[in-house]
Amino acid sequence: NYNEIVNTLKISRDIIYEYVKEGQTVVDCTVGNGNDTVLLARQVGLTGKVYGFDIQKEALEATLKNLTCENLDNRVRLIKDGHENIDLYIDEKIDFIIYNLGYLPKGNKNIKTNKNTTLVSLKKSLDLLNDNGIILITCYIGHEGGIEEKDAVEELLKGLDQKKYNVIKYDFINQKNFPPILYGVEKSKTRRE
Template sequence: MPHPTTDIPLLRGPVPLVHLLLRQFVRCGDQVVDATCGNGKDTLLLTELVGANGQVWAFDIQQAALERTAQRLADVDLLSRVTLSATCHERLADLVSAPVSAIVFNLGWLPGGDRSVVTRPDTTLPALHASLKLLLPGGLLLITCYPGHAGGDTETDAVLAWSRDLDAKDFHVWRMGQQNVREQAPFCLVIQKAAHHHAA
C-alpha cells in the first residue's frame, strides 16, 4: 500500500534535505548550534530533536530574527531549551561551551527581512573554521549556500574553496543540490568530522 504523501518528506531545495539529515544524526541529549537562526525553523527542529536534556545555541545579528525564533519556540513551550545570542556567528566558539553533534548555517539573508543584510565571507569563514573544532567526531556541519544573490556568489565560492582544502582523512565533504534547477540555485554542503578525528 503506498504511503500517504503527508508521510513523505519532499526534497525540494536544500532545507528539507538538511532537516532529513538532522533527523538522522541528532539524538536526545545532544548539544547543537544554529549559527543563523533566521525565522527559527531550523532552531525549532533542533530543539525538538535534542529533547529536554539537550541544548541548542542559536545566533543571529538581526533582532527581528531572534524575536521570530523566540516566538516560534515559545508557541510550543520550548524556549527554555535554547540560548539565543544577538551576535554574529563569528563568535560562536566564544559562546558555545561544549562539543556539539551538529551545526547548521543557512547563509544569505533573513527571509522576509532586509535583503541588504547578508552573511559575508569575512565572518562566515572564521565561523565555519571554529565550527569544525566544536564538532564531535561523527558530527555534522550543514551549510546551505545561496549563490544567486548579490554577494552570494562570492561567499559561495569562498566556502567551496575552504571546504575543498579540508583533509579527506579528517572530514567527509559532500556537495548536495538539485540538478534540474537553475545554475545559481541554493545547495547544501555536508561536512562530517571523521570518527577517528579528535581535533580540527
C-alpha cells in the same frame, strides 16, 4: 510513503531528523525566523541544548515566541551576535551545526551573511565539532556576494583532510534560477588512509 527530493531545504531537514538526537548540543548559526532552531530544539529534547545566533533582534524575538509556544525555550540559548564570535559563547564540543546563509526572506535584504565572517565562523565551528559531528551549510548564489561566499565555503571544505572529514555537496544541476547548494561535513572517527 513516497518521498521526493524536492529541494535542499528538505534534504537538510531530513539530515536533522536522521542525525540530531536527544541530549545533544547543537548550534543554529543563522536563526532567522527560527525554523531550524525549533526543529533542533524538538530533536535534542529536554536533556539537550541549542545555541542560536543572529545579528537581528527581530529575528531572535520572533523565534523566541515560536519556541515558547511549544515549550521549547527551556533548552535554547539565543545570542544576538555574529556567528563569527561563536567561540566567545561556547566552550564545549558540539554535535551538530547548521548555517543557512544569505538574507532573511521577507526581511531586510541588505542584512546578510558575508564571505569573510562566514569563513571565520566555519573554521571555529570545525574546531568545536565533536567526533561524528555534522555541519550543514546552505549557500545561496542569486544575490550579490553569494557566489563569492559559496566559492569560499567550497574552497575551505575541499581542503579538509579526507582522513578526518567526510564532505558532501548537493547541487540541483538541472534547475534554473540559482537553486541553493547544500554542503555537509562530518567529522569522521574512522581514520581512512
